[in-house]
């Protein structure tokens with residue numbers, strides 16, 4: 001049983017075949033999917049998908065790319081949306097100094113304010129951080145004690161950074177890039193992360209793993225990523241996948257009525 005701990009089923013790339021993709025994911029052995037709404041315009045769709053599919057859960061937040069959209073009104077809308085039972089995480093939030101679609105100051109402000117909103121609401125956070133290692137470590141270092149834990153999604157930094165984030169109690173989620181030939185540093189991270197802190201994700205429709213690179217990514221491709229992680233860690237894939245399900249449940253589904261096996 002697998003879990004895709006981060007994808008974007010609400011996005012337009014899935015508007016033609018969303019239900020088929022979810023059905024196929026169940027057939028392929030996925031037990032949970034977390035779909036992450038990154039802008040206000042997606043929040044309703046996230047709710048619709050999670051409310052019609054028992055194995056899909058939702059998270060919402062304003063993505064760093066859209067930091068300039070975050071204001072008091074949006075915060076109120078988010079607070080209302082968070083009352084829904086199957087919204088289990090806050091995010092993705094963070095800093096993206098690679099694309100810089102929003103000015104850095106705006107990103108930092110939105111990140112801090114949303115971390116505090118998530119803490120108020122008792123939700124774990126989903127962190128997006130790219131080319132912003134120092135600032136991310138600093139802000140999380142100041143705030144993590146007030147929070148409810150969380151995950152660094154699409155992990156892309158080195159081992160030293162991973163150690164610091166693990167010390168703060170965060171989970172680390174490995175994307176499909178681990179299947180690419182250039183994944184040397186990420187391989188070291190994958191070797192190091194303790195069993196009880198590791199997750200895998202697709203970030204579908206983005207970051208398609210090998211050998212499907214170039215095509216749209218889908219949640220069940222997470223199996224390729226888990227297979228590669230298992231190979232690196234010399235673990236049995238079924239065991240690792242089960243560990244990841246336990247980790248996902250522990251982080252996000254503590255208050256949910258999940259089916260007992």
Ligand SMILES: [Zn+2]
Nearest residue numbers: 092128153154
């Ligand atoms: Zn992201």
Ligand SMILES: [Zn+2]
Nearest residue numbers: 006036092203
């Ligand atoms: Zn994402």
